[in-house]
Amino acid sequence: MQKRVNNLPSYGPELDIMWNKERESFSTKIIVLDDDPTGVQTVHGIPVFTDWNIETIEEVFKEERQLVFILTNSRAFSVLETTQVHTDIAQRIAQVSERLGQPYLLVSRGDSTLRGHYPLETEILKETIEKQSTLRFDGEILLPFFKEGGRETIDDVHYVKQGDKYIPAGETEFAKDRMFGFSNSNLRDWIEEKTNGVFKRASVQSITLDELRALDIDAIVEKLMHLKNFEKLIVNAVTEEDVKAFSIALLRAIKSGKIYLYRTAASFTKVIGDISSKPYLEAKDLLHEDSPYGGLVVIGSHVQKSTDQLNRLKEKESLHFIEFACNLVVENNLFNEEIKRVQHEVNAKISEGTTVVVYTSRERLDLGEGRGEEELALSVKISNAVTQFVNQCHPQPRFVIAKGGITSSDVGTIGLKVKKAEVLGQIAPGVPVWKTGEESVFPEIPYVIFPGNVGEVDTLKEVVEKLQ
Numbered sequence: 001m002q003k004r005v006n007n008l009p010s011y012g013p014e015l016d017i018m019w020n021k022e023r024e025s026f027s028t029k030i031i032v033l034d035d036d037p038t039g040v041q042t043v044h045g046i047p048v049f050t051d052w053n054i055e056t057i058e059e060v061f062k063e064e065r066q067l068v069f070i071l072t073n074s075r076a077f078s079v080l081e082t083t084q085v086h087t088d089i090a091q092r093i094a095q096v097s098e099r100l101g102q103p104y105l106l107v108s109r110g111d112s113t114l115r116g117h118y119p120l121e122t123e124i125l126k127e128t129i130e131k132q133s134t135l136r137f138d139g140e141i142l143l144p145f146f147k148e149g150g151r152e153t154i155d156d157v158h159y160v161k162q163g164d165k166y167i168p169a170g171e172t173e174f175a176k177d178r179m180f181g182f183s184n185s186n187l188r189d190w191i192e193e194k195t196n197g198v199f200k201r202a203s204v205q206s207i208t209l210d211e212l213r214a215l216d217i218d219a220i221v222e223k224l225m226h227l228k229n230f231e232k233l234i235v236n237a238v239t240e241e242d243v244k245a246f247s248i249a250l251l252r253a254i255k256s257g258k259i260y261l262y263r264t265a266a267s268f269t270k271v272i273g274d275i276s277s278k279p280y281l282e283a284k285d286l287l288h289e290d291s292p293y294g295g296l297v298v299i300g301s302h303v304q305k306s307t308d309q310l311n312r313l314k315e316k317e318s319l320h321f322i323e324f325a326c327n328l329v330v331e332n333n334l335f336n337e338e339i340k341r342v343q344h345e346v347n348a349k350i351s352e353g354t355t356v357v358v359y360t361s362r363e364r365l366d367l368g369e370g371r372g373e374e375e376l377a378l379s380v381k382i383s384n385a386v387t388q389f390v391n392q393c394h395p396q397p398r399f400v401i402a403k404g405g406i407t408s409s410d411v412g413t414i415g416l417k418v419k420k421a422e423v424l425g426q427i428a429p430g431v432p433v434w435k436t437g438e439e440s441v442f443p444e445i446p447y448v449i450f451p452g453n454v455g456e457v458d459t460l461k462e463v464v465e466k467l468q
Helices: 014-023 054-062 079-100 121-134 187-194 209-213 217-226 240-255 267-271 304-313 326-332 334-353 372-391 407-416 457-468
Strands: 029-034 044-049 067-073 106-110 139-143 150-154 158-163 163-168 203-209 231-235 259-266 296-297 320-325 355-359 402-404 418-426 432-434 448-452
Touching: 014 240, 029 054, 029 079, 029 267, 044 054, 054 067, 054 079, 067 267, 067 407, 079 106, 079 121, 106 121, 106 267, 121 259, 139 240, 158 187, 187 231, 203 217, 203 267, 209 217, 209 240, 217 240, 231 240, 240 259, 240 267, 259 267, 296 372, 296 407, 304 355, 304 402, 320 326, 320 334, 320 372, 326 334, 326 372, 334 355, 334 372, 355 372, 372 407, 402 407, 402 457, 407 448, 418 448, 418 457, 448 457
Parallel strands: 029 067, 029 106, 044 067, 106 259, 139 231, 139 259, 203 231, 296 355, 296 402, 320 355, 402 448
Antiparallel strands: 044 418, 150 158, 158 163, 418 432, 432 448
């Protein structure tokens, strides 16, 4: 189903004039909780923390940069784990904020294809912070627009670009996710579906594209000011300028005393953080030392886009490909032998100066109905093995690329043991690069975080070619 074409007026210079005037007086700390590492796919020059102990939360507030990310990786968690993690984070943020007398704006960055623990995460944040402090949240802003990934919201319907068409999100493979599936593409209906009817579609407000393009800021502010009891507000958007127009009104409402939580994709964090656009990174920006060794590419994502990109990458004869037979996970001895085989081959080829691509076998693990917890436990074993391929890689590879949100999180935090990384920018649309910290097993190498659902069929191949 193709989205309808909108003949909307474009923005003139007035938008940036209004934005700069409104934004210059906004100095509140912006904390983004990222449910996988791909949320930094629009920003650069900002830090990412990978734990949330009390010392780290203090460092977040004391960090001189206004925008800070905390990687929770909660999309890979169970409901119980997600609840505990968000309770801990919320308690510590409320505690440190009060002690330092420093206010904050809290964003729950989720998937632009609408997967993830929603509404659980923002509900836990709201309830915990309100119990821990005097803050009371008036409403929740939902803004899943993400330009680089081809995710647009029009007339409250969220679309995902596939090829040259825009498909309603509820009709995509992402809506069939075994843990986070949904049926509705209209965000009003999606909210009712996800909240099990607690918030009815009729109670959901929205900001229209017509209001944004007309720069009818007063009308948008009025809608924001009327939110109460954690009511939901959808923001339609097809460009970053739409997000900026909305954010002008949002900052006015915040300055009038309103408090919101945010469930958004990556574009909102760039805009509200006032992060400039930057050219895509080249090899010269990332590889500063001549290394005789190869790079390491790890592909765990099973979405069709990842498989298509892997198949195109296989056309490069200069790379060495290793299929990790992860379905052997049900047989301990065979699985352990497979891990040893892959690790030996990885190390040998990288030592020779060859870039290695390790990919999990493409068949999904399926134990049958009612065995989801067992599948999850086995998936963790597979993920641990994949991260070991990175952690136990000798010698140090020239670069590391991880394909897939959960894969890239585990590779970053467990494989590379990163505690704090710097986001250097993007190497391709929606594909961020970290510079690993000194504490990492491979300090200060480029680590490319490649979302499973991002890019065209050639994008992964182009990124590898660029780094080679």
